Amino acid sequence: MALDRNSISDWLKNLQDKTCSALEQADGSAKFEEDNWVRPEGGGGRTRIIRNGNVIEKGGVLFSAVHGDAPDFLFKEQGHSGSAPSPLGKVGMGSQFFATGVSIVIHPKSPMVPIIHMNIRYFEMTGGIKWLGGGIDLTPHYVNENDANFFHKELKKVCDRHHKNYYAKFKKWADDYFYITHRKETRGIGGIFFDKLNEDEQMNFEQNFNFWKEIGETFAPTYVELISRNKNKPVTEQNKQWQLLRRGRYVEFNLVYDKGTKFGLETNGRVESILMSLPTNAGWEYDFTPEKNSEEEKTLNFLKKGIEWA
Amino acid sequence: MALDRNSISDWLKNLQDKTCSALEQADGSAKFEEDNWVRPEGGGGRTRIIRNGNVIEKGGVLFSAVHGDAPDFLFKEQGHSGSAPSPLGKVGMGSQFFATGVSIVIHPKSPMVPIIHMNIRYFEMTGGIKWLGGGIDLTPHYVNENDANFFHKELKKVCDRHHKNYYAKFKKWADDYFYITHRKETRGIGGIFFDKLNEDEQMNFEQNFNFWKEIGETFAPTYVELISRNKNKPVTEQNKQWQLLRRGRYVEFNLVYDKGTKFGLETNGRVESILMSLPTNAGWEYDFTPEKNSEEEKTLNFLKKGIEWA
Numbered sequence: 001m002a003l004d005r006n007s008i009s010d011w012l013k014n015l016q017d018k019t020c021s022a023l024e025q026a027d028g029s030a031k032f033e034e035d036n037w038v039r040p041e042g043g044g045g046r047t048r049i050i051r052n053g054n055v056i057e058k059g060g061v062l063f064s065a066v067h068g069d070a071p072d073f074l075f076k077e078q079g080h081s082g083s084a085p086s087p088l089g090k091v092g093m094g095s096q097f098f099a100t101g102v103s104i105v106i107h108p109k110s111p112m113v114p115i116i117h118m119n120i121r122y123f124e125m126t127g128g129i130k131w132l133g134g135g136i137d138l139t140p141h142y143v144n145e146n147d148a149n150f151f152h153k154e155l156k157k158v159c160d161r162h163h164k165n166y167y168a169k170f171k172k173w174a175d176d177y178f179y180i181t182h183r184k185e186t187r188g189i190g191g192i193f194f195d196k197l198n199e200d201e202q203m204n205f206e207q208n209f210n211f212w213k214e215i216g217e218t219f220a221p222t223y224v225e226l227i228s229r230n231k232n233k234p235v236t237e238q239n240k241q242w243q244l245l246r247r248g249r250y251v252e253f254n255l256v257y258d259k260g261t262k263f264g265l266e267t268n269g270r271v272e273s274i275l276m277s278l279p280t281n282a283g284w285e286y287d288f289t290p291e292k293n294s295e296e297e298k299t300l301n302f303l304k305k306g307i308e309w310a
Numbered sequence: 311m312a313l314d315r316n317s318i319s320d321w322l323k324n325l326q327d328k329t330c331s332a333l334e335q336a337d338g339s340a341k342f343e344e345d346n347w348v349r350p351e352g353g354g355g356r357t358r359i360i361r362n363g364n365v366i367e368k369g370g371v372l373f374s375a376v377h378g379d380a381p382d383f384l385f386k387e388q389g390h391s392g393s394a395p396s397p398l399g400k401v402g403m404g405s406q407f408f409a410t411g412v413s414i415v416i417h418p419k420s421p422m423v424p425i426i427h428m429n430i431r432y433f434e435m436t437g438g439i440k441w442l443g444g445g446i447d448l449t450p451h452y453v454n455e456n457d458a459n460f461f462h463k464e465l466k467k468v469c470d471r472h473h474k475n476y477y478a479k480f481k482k483w484a485d486d487y488f489y490i491t492h493r494k495e496t497r498g499i500g501g502i503f504f505d506k507l508n509e510d511e512q513m514n515f516e517q518n519f520n521f522w523k524e525i526g527e528t529f530a531p532t533y534v535e536l537i538s539r540n541k542n543k544p545v546t547e548q549n550k551q552w553q554l555l556r557r558g559r560y561v562e563f564n565l566v567y568d569k570g571t572k573f574g575l576e577t578n579g580r581v582e583s584i585l586m587s588l589p590t591n592a593g594w595e596y597d598f599t600p601e602k603n604s605e606e607e608k609t610l611n612f613l614k615k616g617i618e619w620a
Contacts (some may be wrong), residue, residue: 049596182575255565265492274595281554284588286359
């Protein structure tokens with residue numbers, strides 16, 4: 001396929017379609033509702049939400065493609081202000097940007113099924129800048145070691161097909177990114193995270209694009225497998241209480257640290273699309289400590305950086 | 311009383327005691343539990359939490375008094391970095407700070423009883439700097455106009471006894487501070503907020519201190535009155551669902567905007583004390599819109615800046 005912005009966003013829309021179908025089939029009951037929205041400054045999106053299913057309590061699969069004047073913070077993120085001379089020479093005030101992506105968050109009903117998040121994005125800016133970014137990470141309410149191994153191995157397989165260093169590099173990046181600093185806990189068991197991919201000594205843009213596409217395509221079969229492994233496990237009242245506390249941590253991460261959420265809220269994005277990542281409900285209990293040797297304590301001990309799951 | 315740091319923190323501890331007694335009496339069932347904690351870099355606190363009461367589902371009345379090397383952000387907040395020459399001449403690297411205060415957040419069980427927050431604080435820094443700050447604001451799940459009038463009138467009475475401009479000035483400050491920008495909603499019906507009070511043309515420090523003390527003392531009788539007016543009102547399932555959504559907004563404000571929360575999390579404060587402000591549970595529903603002419607819609611229409619309640 002041609003690697004221009006239109007073909008890339010068409011590919012993403014198609015990924016959104018296929019992913020929604022796979023999730024509906026895995027759920028067996030609920031269907032996605034669609035909201036189309038327009039961004040006054042340029043572009044828009046297709047927000048798809050699924051609710052109150054057999055398996056999925058609340059989830060979103062969002063496509064967007066937006067463009068316009070590059071906002072100030074884009075320059076700041078590169079370490080120089082819009083008014084200062086750009087080290088890249090061609091970038092400065094009056095630059096135009098284009099960004100398209102698919103973002104997914106699924107909150108399952110059962111505490112035995114993990115929460116999952118995936119995002120892949122493509123970014124262009126005046127001056128020939130183009131980048132690929134993305135990430136996929138898993139947040140089990142209860143960490144199951146077999147599932148964690150499976151999840152990371154699936155991601156490693158995709159990475160290894162394209163670049164021998166990508167899994168190690170992007171796995172560490174995810175550990176560092178999906179970290180709740182004030183809790184000294186990772187959000188879940190991590191996954192991979194990458195940004196500003198274009199080319200390096202071994203991979204040209206097209207090769208990175210092929211890697212990026214496969215990450216998007218690996219989401220549905222991987223998560224559907226995790227659903228089918230866990231959806232029928234029995235659930236106690238204590239499991240449900242613990243799920244609320246883990247969801248509380250998810251809310252803390254998304255509202256305090258997540259760059260996509262902050263970016264969206266600060267740039268007057270569509271709030272309902274941005275905050276679809278929050279669960280139907282979440283809880284906080286003062287100074288909660290799990291019982292010694294409980295499943296809850298075991299899970300907390302797995303919420304650390306640097307665990308080799310693959 | 312002498313206005314030194316020790317007598318001020320003793321006065322605050324006594325306020326904590328009196329406030330906890332009044333809240334226990336109003337609740338009629340639950341008692342506060344106390345956690346004492348020490349800050350490695352200097353000082354500590356006395357966290358008191360009440361849970362699962364007749365009226366109060368979760369609440370905290372926190373005292374702290376901390377001191378030590380003034381962290382960098384204190385200089386930034388004043389508009390200059392620690393290494394740059396200070397416009398105040400005496401402030402710079404190596405400065406010492408002292409801060410003491412009482413913070414309260416109460417989440418009631420019934421959606422008919424409002425959430426309340428109060429904070430009063432005293433701050434000192436090398437170079438003779440000393441400030442008083444504080445705020446008190448009300449977050450009804452359902453806005454009751456009589457209650458809102460009563461609450462603001464009580465605050466205005468205290469303000470008016472000390473300075474003719476304080477209510478108008480501090481009421482506007484609260485409207486601006488307790489604002490959820492991304493929702494274009496105020497957190498609740500506001501109240502008053504002030505910071506860096508020392509002296510102005512009409513009030514010396516001692517006069518401001520007397521105002522500040524009265525704000526602290528007005529909390530308990532005002533909230534106890536609001537409890538007794540509302541605690542026995544009937545509650546429907548719809549009321550409870552709405553309460554969860556309003557609590558969700560409270561979580562959004564505290565994690566995204568509240569300076570005290572951000573300050574605490576960024577400076578490695580005691581997380582359980584900082585996040586006691588979060589409710590036992592909270593909810594988010596995608597793109598929720600209340601029914602036309604419902605009580606929920608009426609409440610949303612009151613969540614605006616600039617309403618004259620007093």
